[in-house]
Amino acid sequence: MTISVERRDATQHGQHGNQGPAGRVQPYEYSRRELVEPDWTRFPGWASVTAAEWESAQWQRAHCVKNVDQLRAVMGDLLDDAFYDDLVRDQRGTATMSMLVPPQMLNTMVPTAEPSGPGSFTEAFYADPIRRYMVPVHSDRRTDWPTHPRASRDSLHEHEMWVAEGLTHRYPTKVLAELLSTCPQYCGHCTRMDLVGNSTPAVEKLRFDLKPADRLSSMMGYLQTHPEVRDVVVSGGDVANLPWARLEAFLSRLLELDNVRDVRLATKAFAALPQHWLQPEVVEGLGRVATLARSRGVSLAIHTHVNHANTVTPLVAKATAAALEAGVRDVRNQGVLLGGVNADGDTLLDLCFALLDGAQIMPYYFYMCDMIPASEHWRVSVDEAQRLQHDIMGYLPGFATPRIVCDVPYVGKRWVHQLEEYDRERGISYWTKNYRTSLEHADAEALDRRYEYYDPIHTLPAAGQEWWAAHA
Numbered sequence: 001m002t003i004s005v006e007r008r009d010a011t012q013h014g015q016h017g018n019q020g021p022a023g024r025v026q027p028y029e030y031s032r033r034e035l036v037e038p039d040w041t042r043f044p045g046w047a048s049v050t051a052a053e054w055e056s057a058q059w060q061r062a063h064c065v066k067n068v069d070q071l072r073a074v075m076g077d078l079l080d081d082a083f084y085d086d087l088v089r090d091q092r093g094t095a096t097m098s099m100l101v102p103p104q105m106l107n108t109m110v111p112t113a114e115p116s117g118p119g120s121f122t123e124a125f126y127a128d129p130i131r132r133y134m135v136p137v138h139s140d141r142r143t144d145w146p147t148h149p150r151a152s153r154d155s156l157h158e159h160e161m162w163v164a165e166g167l168t169h170r171y172p173t174k175v176l177a178e179l180l181s182t183c184p185q186y187c188g189h190c191t192r193m194d195l196v197g198n199s200t201p202a203v204e205k206l207r208f209d210l211k212p213a214d215r216l217s218s219m220m221g222y223l224q225t226h227p228e229v230r231d232v233v234v235s236g237g238d239v240a241n242l243p244w245a246r247l248e249a250f251l252s253r254l255l256e257l258d259n260v261r262d263v264r265l266a267t268k269a270f271a272a273l274p275q276h277w278l279q280p281e282v283v284e285g286l287g288r289v290a291t292l293a294r295s296r297g298v299s300l301a302i303h304t305h306v307n308h309a310n311t312v313t314p315l316v317a318k319a320t321a322a323a324l325e326a327g328v329r330d331v332r333n334q335g336v337l338l339g340g341v342n343a344d345g346d347t348l349l350d351l352c353f354a355l356l357d358g359a360q361i362m363p364y365y366f367y368m369c370d371m372i373p374a375s376e377h378w379r380v381s382v383d384e385a386q387r388l389q390h391d392i393m394g395y396l397p398g399f400a401t402p403r404i405v406c407d408v409p410y411v412g413k414r415w416v417h418q419l420e421e422y423d424r425e426r427g428i429s430y431w432t433k434n435y436r437t438s439l440e441h442a443d444a445e446a447l448d449r450r451y452e453y454y455d456p457i458h459t460l461p462a463a464g465q466e467w468w469a470a471h472a
């Protein structure tokens with residue numbers, strides 16, 4: 001199957017009106033493009049890497065880029081020294097996540113740029129959408145309001161809602177099980193920056209207290225005694241970092257519970273390191289779990305996290321084909337809406353069509369980037385998110401049109417059009433909810449209260465920015 005997504009000269013914010021530029025009839029023009037695996041040998045450090053090595057999960061993990069020296073070893077002279085300095089400055093001062101980029105992901109950055117000279121390649125690398133969130137540098141961050149005054153670690157308060165260590169019970173019928181706190185890749189904007197990954201100079205990470213086996217048993221104990229829970233998101237971190245035998249053992253126990261009807265495995269590695277999900281022992285294990293799930297009438301799905309069409313390569317499509325063949329009901333994408341990466345209608349639609357047509361992955365959600373420290377350059381306003389939702393409607397099948405959602409602290413996911421009230425000058429939106437989280441079972445006012453979410457201050461009119469300068 002081939003898919004082509006033709007790049008257009010649309011403005012950053014997409015096109016409005018009946019007719020686009022140059023006589024174009026639709027604001028977004030769909031066409032198909034073939035998925036490609038960019039040629040990794042264009043990078044000096046990988047010039048002699050064979051296809052067999054590239055497709056090996058072990059080789060990929062062993063050659064992840066974890067620091068500036070390793071990036072330099074791959075890139076050779078392609079990048080100017082100033083870029084490395086910019087990266088070091090961010091790592092030492094601001095970054096909330098340490099660096100961990102699998103070769104598969106690095107290879108999707110500047111996939112077609114001609115490295116004709118250090119300057120031009122550096123420019124292309126700086127501008128690359130995947131680089132912007134996987135290899136953030138100091139100059140990416142805002143200097144006026146790098147962090148929103150109401151931003152916080154664990155901005156979604158998942159830790160407060162733990163009912164067993166790592167088990168967040170926020171919604172009435174579903175839970176999030178964080179089995180581990182590591183991933184095979186670290187995203188700069190990670191919403192679980194409080195817990196996930198290695199500590200950085202800016203952030204000392206929270207650590208689990210219990211041993212892994214005890215933590216999983218305690219989660220299981222809660223699920224056994226709470227029949228109202230029917231849906232379990234098995235996450236982390238990234239489940240791809242759990243040895244398969246341990247993950248399978250946990251899933252098998254989960255599938256023994258009559259109340260559990262939906263199980264979703266959360267793994268960005270599905271797209272960032274598809275080699276993991278293509279290993280024979282993983283595909284076979286997934287097949288056993290899928291068979292068991294089907295025999296019990298349970299839906300087993302994989303949820304991945306792709307933010308840009310360039311991530312969707314033939315290896316990602318191959319991983320989906322293997323998972324579906326193994327009996328997984330669906331592979332779905334939950335991307336994050338990020339300024340400089342994908343926050344325009346054309347880029348979102350390009351991504352959705354690449355996922356859907358190219359790799360049989362269902363576009364599902366785009367989350368607004370959460371209010372964590374140092375994320376203001378990635379965040380967009382609710383107003384902007386509403387406009388983007390408008391711009392992507394009508395092109396994809398309804399079942400594959402992703403909802404853009406705001407994860408409102410103490411509330412949960414709300415479709416961006418669901419707000420109750422919106423003070424655009426100060427960028428404060430007000431939201432309500434129709435269920436109690438595990439924190440509020442005895443709280444009579446939880447459903448009457450209004451909960452706030454804050455737009456990035458740099459997106460506000462001058463009066464709003466002045467208000468925050470005076471009140472922050």
Ligand code: SF4
Pocket residue numbers: 182183185186187189190191192196236237238268269305
């Ligand atoms: S894969 Fe998910 S959990 Fe891991 S760093 Fe990225 S956003 Fe965070």
